[in-house]
Amino acid sequence: xxxxxQPTEMxxxxxxxxxxxxxxxxxxxxxxxxYQQHAGEAPTFLSYNVLDGLEEKGRFSSFxxxxxxxxxxxxxxxxxxxSASYLCAVMDSNYxxxxxxxxxxxxxx
Amino acid sequence: xxxVTQTPRHLVMGMTNKKSLKCEQHLGHNxxxxxxxxxxxxxxxxxxxxFKEQTENNSVPSRFSPECPxxxxxxxxxxxxxxxxxxxxxxxxxxxxxxxxxxxxxGPGTRLTVT
Numbered sequence: 001x002x003x004x005x006q007p008t009e010m011x012x013x014x015x016x017x018x019x020x021x022x023x024x025x026x027x028x029x030x031x032x033x034x035y036q037q038h039a040g041e042a043p044t045f046l047s048y049n050v051l052d053g054l055e056e057k058g059r060f061s062s063f064x065x066x067x068x069x070x071x072x073x074x075x076x077x078x079x080x081x082x083s084a085s086y087l088c089a090v091m092d093s094n095y096x097x098x099x100x101x102x103x104x105x106x107x108x109x
Numbered sequence: 110x111x112x113v114t115q116t117p118r119h120l121v122m123g124m125t126n127k128k129s130l131k132c133e134q135h136l137g138h139n140x141x142x143x144x145x146x147x148x149x150x151x152x153x154x155x156x157x158x159x160f161k162e163q164t165e166n167n168s169v170p171s172r173f174s175p176e177c178p179x180x181x182x183x184x185x186x187x188x189x190x191x192x193x194x195x196x197x198x199x200x201x202x203x204x205x206x207x208x209x210x211x212x213x214x215x216g217p218g219t220r221l222t223v224t
Contacts, residue, residue, distance in 0.1 A: 004151065033211050042113075042199065042215035043152075087152070095207040096165070099151040 002026045004100035006088050011106045012078055020073045020086050020103045028093020034062050034073045035087040037102065043087055047073070075105075083107045112136040115200050115216035122190065123224055130185040130219045132200030139205050141183045142213065143175060146197040158183060159205065190223045197221070 003025045012018040024032070031050040035043040049055055049064035049071060061074040073086055085102040092098055113134045122128050134141065143155040157165035158177040172194075174186040183200055197220050201213040 008149070030208070031211050042217050043213075044215070045212050048211060089152075089211075091211050095210055096154060096157075097152075097211065097213070101149055101151045 002092060002098045004088055004090060004098055006086075006100040006103045008101070009104045009106065011108060012075075014078055014080060014107055014109050016078050017074065017076050018078060018105065020075075020088075020105065022071045022073070022088035022100060024069050024071070024088070024090045024098070024100075026090045026092045026098055029066060030091040030093065030095060032062075032064055032071050033089045033091070033097065034071075035089065036084050037087060038084045046086075078107050080107050080109070113200060113202055113214050113216035115198075115219055117219055118217060119220045119222075121222045121224060122187070124190060124192075126190075127186070127188040129187065130198055130200075130221075132183040132185075132216055134181055134183075134200075134202040134214070134216075136202055136214060138202035138214070139180055140203045140210060141177060141180070142201040142203075143183065143185055144199040144201065146199055146218070152199070155185075157210075187221075190221075192223050195221055195223045 006022045034046040036046050037043040047062040054063045059076045064071045085104045087102045088100040089097045116131045140159045145153040155169045156175045161177050172189050176184040197218045199218045200216040203210045203213045
């Protein structure tokens with residue numbers, strides 16, 4: 001079966017760095033996506049990886065290793081507004097997004 | 110502003126009621142999606158429409174009936190729902206399906222409670 005695993009919850013301190021991991025097992029691979037979802041709001045697209053390596057976008061970076069079925073989202077200089085759930089999703093061979101359950105990130109002052 | 114709107118934002122309905130959820134996208138996209146989001150569970154894809162044609166139906170019970178009259182509007186008709194159908198229903202759009210389906214734009218969702 002298809003499976004996306006990510007931690008349920010993480011806590012970090014304002015100004016620090018946090019890494020949210022995602023491992024996946026899917027039938028085929030057409031890219032990995034990270035979304036941010038604030039409580040009570042819609043998910044919003046953050047990043048896309050299809051080749052191995054690191055993609056940097058401001059304070060956020062996303063890494064992919066296809067051979068290991070592994071990705072992480074790195075958030076630097078954490079701000080209180082970064083408190084949200086972070087969703088990992090993989091596009092399978094049928095071009096469908098397979099979603100993880102999300103990681104709730106709590107930022108403390 | 111994501112360009113995708115949903116109404117109503119909240120809905121409480123009894124198991125014998127019939128109601129409809131509406132989604133409208135102002136982004137000029139060709140693909141639209143219905144998802145169900147339950148607490149601490151992954152997003153569940155329900156239906157996909159591409160150029161008004163349904164391309165995916167992920168074994169959704171017939172008490173959920175989608176309608177896509179044009180590329181900008183998507184409806185989800187509900188009837189004789191069960192309490193376990195209570196969830197957040199999200200609509201999303203993307204420029205196209207298949208390769209272009211990864212970057213999706215979501216509406217704010219309808220919080221549905223079935224009593």
